[in-house]
Amino acid sequence: QFHLQESGPGLVKPSETLSLTCTLSGVSIGPYYWNWVRQAPGKGPEWVGHVTYSGSTNYNPSLKSRATISVDTSKNQFSLTLTSVTAADTAVYYCATYLAAPRESRWYFDFWGRGTLVTVSP
Amino acid sequence: DIVLTQSPDSLAVSLGERVTINCKSSQSVLFTSNNKNYLAWYQQKPRQPPKLLFYWASARNPGVPARFSGSGSGTDFTLTISSLQAEDVAVYYCQQYYTDSRTFGPGTRVDIK
Numbered sequence: 001q002f003h004l005q006e007s008g009p010g011l012v013k014p015s016e017t018l019s020l021t022c023t024l025s026g027v028s029i030g031p032y033y034w035n036w037v038r039q040a041p042g043k044g045p046e047w048v049g050h051v052t053y054s055g056s057t058n059y060n061p062s063l064k065s066r067a068t069i070s071v072d073t074s075k076n077q078f079s080l081t082l083t084s085v086t087a088a089d090t091a092v093y094y095c096a097t098y099l100a101a102p103r104e105s106r107w108y109f110d111f112w113g114r115g116t117l118v119t120v121s122p
Numbered sequence: 123d124i125v126l127t128q129s130p131d132s133l134a135v136s137l138g139e140r141v142t143i144n145c146k147s148s149q150s151v152l153f154t155s156n157n158k159n160y161l162a163w164y165q166q167k168p169r170q171p172p173k174l175l176f177y178w179a180s181a182r183n184p185g186v187p188a189r190f191s192g193s194g195s196g197t198d199f200t201l202t203i204s205s206l207q208a209e210d211v212a213v214y215y216c217q218q219y220y221t222d223s224r225t226f227g228p229g230t231r232v233d234i235k
Contacts (some may be wrong), residue, residue, distance in 0.1 A: 044215055044226040045172060058222050061123070094171055106219045108162035110183065112171035 002026035004095045004113035011119050012089075018082040018118055022095030029053045029071055031102040034078040035109065036069060038091040045094075050105070051078050058105070085120045092117050124148055124218050126227035133153035134235040141203040143230045150196045153220065158218035163192055163201045165212045166229075171214060176201070208234060 008020035017118060020054035022034065033039050036048035046099055051069040063082070071078040096109040125148040135141055151160045159179035164172035174183045176192035178200055189204045203210055211234060216227040 024201065044228045045217075046226065047224040060223055096171075105222050106160060106224075108174060108177040108219055109172070110174045110177075115171055 002050045002099070002111060004097070004111060006093060006095055006113045006117060008055070008093075008118070010117055011121060013084055013122055014086055014120055015084055018080070018085050018089060018120075020093055020116065020118070022079070022113060024076045024078075027099065029073045029076060032097055032099060033105055033107070034069075034071065035096045036067075036080045036113075037094045037096050037109070038089075039094070039115075040088070040091045046091075048080065048082075048093075072102040087120050090118065090120045093099050123223055124221055124225050126152065126216055126225055128214075128216060128230050130230060132231035132233070133230070135206050136235045137208065138205050139235075141210075141232055143201040143214050145194075145199040145201070145227050147197045147199075147218060151218045151220040152193050152196050159199070160218055161166060161194070161199050162217045162219065163199075164215045164217060164226075165210075166215065167212045175214075183204050198216040203212040203232075204230070206234070207217075 003025040005023045011116045012018045033050045035050040037045050038048055049067050049069050051057045051071045057069050066083045068081045095113045097111050098107045101107045127146050129144045161179045163176040165175050166172045175186050180192045191202045193200050213229045213231050215229050
């Protein structure tokens with residue numbers, strides 16, 4: 001059974017760094033694209049970025065270089081760090097992927113984690 | 123970035139009635155080399171992640187009831203529920219994956235009247 005599980009602090013102070021991890025079970029990192037998607041309260045989802053098993057990354061330009069996504073194949077995990085957070089970064093953060101199209105950067109998401117709420121507040 | 127707009131923002135209809143949700147893209151998401159529209163639809167219920175309903179604009183994901191249908195091409199797309207059921211109460215989002223920087227619409231909330 002394939003499963004994605006997000007973990008990390010639920011509260012981060014403004015100007016500090018948000019760090020989240022997504023742990024995979026039932027599949028290895030393999031030749032796939034591993035994504036972070038966030039959803040602010042009452043808003044539509046927003047794609048944050050992705051990483052491949054080889055460490056190649058791409059990010060949403062709106063994040064202006066604050067985001068870094070990395071992969072740890074030995075732990076079967078990938079991670080997100082977001083620096084200089086503000087209240088606008090308060091959101092549910094999801095890890096998401098697709099297994100039907102390895103090596104394809106443009107695809108729909110058919111696997112999602114349950115999400116983790118991160119609140120940015122003093 | 124490609125901007126997606128949805129209409130209406132929300133709607134309430136009686137059980138058994140038809141629901142139509144529109145999604146408009148700021149540029150075409152039809153990839154001419156394979157004649158596929160890079161447009162997906164998701165359903166999201168409270169405290170759950172989005173659930174994939176359709177991809178390639180009209181390809182139904184396995185397990186999605188037949189009362190749901192997706193249509194459209196280029197810049198204009200529609201999600202239709204032919205006969206609303208109580209379990210269909212949710213927010214529906216369109217999403218383009220024509221570009222690496224994927225974007226979602228703002229959502230349409232569907233309720234029971």
